[in-house]
Amino acid sequence: MAAESLYDIWAKRNPEWEVRYEDNILRTFCDYGKGNTSMREDRAKLFGAGYEVYIVAFFIGLYYNQRKPLTTDNQKRKGFGWAIENWGDIERRAGRKPYPKLREYIFTALIAKTDIDFIALDKGEITVRKTVDMLIQTMEEYANWGFNFIADKMIDNPNYFYSETAFLEVFLSFNVADVINDEDEPETLD
Amino acid sequence: MILKSINIKNFRSYYNENLFELSDGLTLIIGGNGDGKTTFFEALEWLFNTSTEDIKESNISAKRKSELEIGENEEVLVSVKFEHNGEKEIEKSFTFERVSADKVQCRDFNFIGYEISGSERLSRKGRNFLEEYFDAAIRKYCLFKGESTLNVFDNPTALKKLVDTFSGVKQFDDLVELTTDFERKSLSAVTKEMSNDKKCKLKANELNSRITAVSSEIHNLKKDIKTQDAAIHSYAAKLEILERNQEASEQYQDIKNRIKTLSDKRSKMRSYTVVDYNAMLLDDNWILRSFPQILNEYQHKAAAISKEKRKLDKQETERRAQEKGEQEVLIKIQKLANDAVPMPWNLPDKETMEDMLKDKVCKVCGREAPEGSEAYEFMRDKLNEYLRHIQESTKSDTKKENKPLFSNSFIEELHNRQIKMSGEDEQRITRIATDIADQLSFIQERKNDLIKIEKELQEAEDEKSRLLIQSSGLTEDMLDKDFNDIKGYFEQQKRAEIRVSDLTRKLEHKIAEKKELDEEYTKLEPENISVKMYQRVHTALLEIMKAFINAKEKNVSEFLRLLEDNANVYLGKLNENDFHGVIRLKKTAEGSARIELYSADGSYVHNPSDSQKTTMYMSVLFAISDITTLKREQDYPLLFDAPTSNMGGFKENSFYNVIDKINKQCIIVTKDLLVEDKTTGICSLDDNQINQLTCSVYRISKAANFSKTGLSTIQTTTKKIK
Structure with missing residues (x-):
């Protein structure tokens, strides 16, 4: 039996976020918390499902390379109940298209940014569960910082993100430095 | 009656007092659209209206009204000083008071005339005063709002009223009526006697019944001709509107097509520019830019x-x-x-x-x-x-x-x-930044296109509105109409014309027949002497009646000729260097008159141009004014509101030069003689043109710094230029 991949195990998880962002971000910008039937009605929302703004928050934290640990109080944390493996698969709103590939990029970012001893993992000295826990923690901390960033902007101007390019501009503000080709010499085949 | 000055106080856009001093000749009051030209004219109409005590709140200057504190009051007043066997003044006013933040009360309507002799001012009731010096009949031929009112014969009773007012014909009416009555009575006496005369009895009765029959036929024919005449006229009027606007209609279709093309383009551009950037972040992986x-x-x-x-x-x-x-x-x-x-x-x-x-x-x-x-x-x-x-x-x-x-x-x-x-994946991710930049610049370009298109669209819409304003009296539906209608109207008009000529021929026959019968009747030799006497008396009275009718007709014709001659003098002056033709005033079947233009060779000018029409009608007005002066031993002013809006610029210039030299008091409110700076859109006076004129000139304009939406910021300012 082929062993389950790290990606698959990670993708089955439900990352958490702090409840304090539920009203002012998730319910404000997404259809989060609404039944399927009423989704179509509210066209004013900037995003569809709740995980969409979560992804946005995650990438904000990632590009700023800033993490913020979540509160340790379980009562103040919440998940979507919608595993990562489903994110971006279906979008009910007209004019949208699926983006499953984005999950893989999130995964690669987490591998790149999480300090994990993979040799130990392959040797079986640390468990897969522990490894995936660490990946999810990285993800949650980046997203948590991103949520904090969004909330901060809204303190000064509650309508800040209602400008059509507001989120885009956040991402345009990051550098697109040419990837420095400082790779090791390619491995020889001889 | 010569107007000396006009004072307009707090009447609509005229804030506080605005005094216009008028010259004995031409006074021009020049203003652009919305500068208060029509309000000036309507202020005078309000003053000269003797029929109601009109104290409408809408006539109050919104600016003045807005300044009033609760309990404060102010007045709306229009007055005119004039010379008419001495100095006189007529004044109409009412008071308005602010009673609450949003309510103003109007009261104390006053309409007073003053006879001024030295320092003494004798006041009289305004209505009687006005009727004495400037009665309704005269006013009708003095105040003209727009060019559509210039044709004074444009209603069936116009000629009669004009003739009654300004010629001595009216006294003939009673005489004609009297002699007609005599003739009718004597005829019935003759008829009665004849039917008792042994010798003529049979013949007389026969002639009588034939005369009655022919008379009734004549009456019916006349009625038919009148109906057909009216039909011809109505078709001609419809054709005139359609023909005049054929060009406008073509222009309209052109603009309409342009608007459609631009609207389509606009929706296309809009579809490019309406982008859900938030969705693009995820769906198109824009979020992976970095x-x-x-x-x-x-x-x-x-x-x-x-x-x-x-x-x-x-x-x-x-x-x-x-x-x-x-x-x-x-x-x-x-x-x-x-x-x-x-x-x-x-x-x-x-x-x-x-x-x-x-x-x-x-x-x-x-x-x-x-x-x-x-x-x-x-x-x-x-x-x-x-x-x-x-x-x-x-x-x-x-x-x-x-x-x-x-x-x-x-x-x-x-x-x-x-x-x-x-490999491919990496390449794709690396390309995202460039893709976003390309896409954003594409959207920006489309947005710029959209602005351009929207501007062009606005221009086309404006052009359409201007066209509709210029083609006054026309609606979009009419302009949209198929011009095949013209053909139909032409055919119907032609049919009616043929019918009229048939009927006219028949009528002539019948009239001749009746004349013969009448003659035969008078030639009957009755046996009884007294019948003969009756017959002779009737013949005499018939001749007298005819004489009076002819005299009346001749008087009317002479009046029209006089009017025609005077009008043609003015027509020549107003069109100094242009074809002007000859004005003929034609009596119509209904007893009114029509102003028509003929070429020197006697051919009828079917479609005079708008400027020809305007000068034609104004010439008639000047002629009427001349006759008024002659009959009443008084001159009366002529006031025109925008009479030349259908003329070309060149025509306008010579027009004012001519009016300037005509010895008649004329007040013309107009937007001519303004030149527009193409870049700023600001209008200023055409100084070159104005310097050539000797008349008084006032410039009226909206005071600067008005709000486009606040009526209470609008104020007409008046400035005496010369």
Whole structure:
């Protein structure tokens, strides 16, 4: 039996976020918390499902390379109940298209940014569960910082993100430095 | 009556007092659209209206009203000073008071005339005063709002009223009525006597019944002709509107098509510019714009740990081989030059290696690897090693004692992902930043296009509105109408004309027939002497009646000729260097008159141009004014509101030069003689043109700094130019 991949195990998880962002971000910008039937009605929302703004928050934290640990109080944390493996698969709103590939990029970012001893993992000295826990923690901390960033902007101007390019501009503000080709010499085949 | 000055106070856009001093000749009041021209004219109409006590709140200056505190009051007043056998003044006013924040009360309507002699001012009731010096009949021929009112004969009773007012014909009416009555009575007496006369009885009765029959036929024919005449006229009027606007209609269609094309373009551009950037972040992976660095980080990491793992794996295998003395295993391990770390066992895959062995070529370095060569052997060993790994992994469960160093293969997973994500995927991610920049600049360009299109669209809409304003009295529906209608109207008009000429011929016959019968009747020789007497009396009275009717007709005709002659003098002056033709005033069947234009050779000018019409009607007005002066021994002013809006610029200029020299008091409110600065859109007076005139000129304009939406900021300012 082929062993389950790290990606698959990670993708089955439900990352958490702090409840304090539920009203002012998730319910404000997404259809989060609404039944399927009423989704179509509210066209004013900037995003569809709740995980969409979560992804946005995650990438904000990632590009700023800033993490913020979540509160340790379980009562103040919440998940979507919608595993990562489903994110971006279906979008009910007209004019949208699926983006499953984005999950893989999130995964690669987490591998790149999480300090994990993979040799130990392959040797079986640390468990897969522990490894995936660490990946999810990285993800949650980046997203948590991103949520904090969004909330901060809204303190000064509650309508800040209602400008059509507001989120885009956040991402345009990051550098697109040419990837420095400082790779090791390619491995020889001889 | 010569107007000396006009004062307008707090009447609509006229804030506080605004005094216009008028010259005996021409006074021009010049203003652009919305500057208060029509309000000036309507203020005078309000003053001269004797029929109601009109204290409408809408006549109050919104600006003045807005300034009033609760309890404060102010007045609306329009007054005119004039000379008419001495100095006089007529004044109409009412008071308005603010009673609450949003309510103003109007009261104390006053309409007073003043006879001024020295310092003494004798006041009289305004209505009576006005009727004495400037009665309704005169006013009708003095105040003209727009060019449509210039044709004073444009209603059936106009001629009669004009003739009654300004000629001595009216006294004939009673005489005609009296003599007609005498004739009728004597005729009935004759008829009665004749029917009793033995000799003529039969013949008289027969003639009488024939005369009655013919008379009734004549009456019916006249009625028919009148109906057909009216039809011809109505078709002519419809045709005139359609023909006049054929050009406008074509222009309208052109604008309409342009608007449609532009609207289509606009929706297309809008579809390009309405972009859900938030969706693009996710759906089009725009969020990965800065991802290449992260991916690069991942690739480094995955490569490093994979290399590390393979190194450890190799060391372990070597150690085990040594331990177990299995040289065979060691041989089979590929030895790389300078003892480098080998590639993962699963790379290249089984199919690739079999392929390379079959083709005897190393497809990694491109060199040939003939059977038996070192390279060929290397590839064969690598394939064998691959197969051994596969075998071992299937057997690993059973060979517990031979437990490998690494029980998991997550590093391979990461390494595979690294390989998968290089190449096309990596290229795609790297391109995102450029894609976004391209897309954003594309959208910006479309937005610029959209602004341009919207501007063009607005211009087209404006052009349409201007066209509708110019083609006054026309609606969009009418302009949209198919001009095939013209053909139909033409045919119906022609049919009516043929019918009229038939009927007219018949009428002539019948009139001749009646004349014969009448003559025959008068020639009857009755037996009875007294019948003969009656007959003679009737003949005499008939002749008297005819004489009066003729005299009346002649008087009207003479009046019209006089009017015509005077009008033609003015027409010549107003069109100094242009074709002007000859005005004829034609009596119509209904007893009114029509102003028509003929060419010198006597042919009727069917469609005079708008400027020809305007000068034609104004010439008649000047002529009427001349006659008024003659009959009443008083001159009356002529006031026109925008009479020349259908003229071309060149015509307008000579028009004012001529009016300037006519010895008649004229007040013309107009937007002519303004020049527009094409770049700023600001209108200013055409000084060149104005310097050529000797008349008084006032410039009225909206005071600056008004709000486009606040009526209370609008104020007309007046400035005497000369």
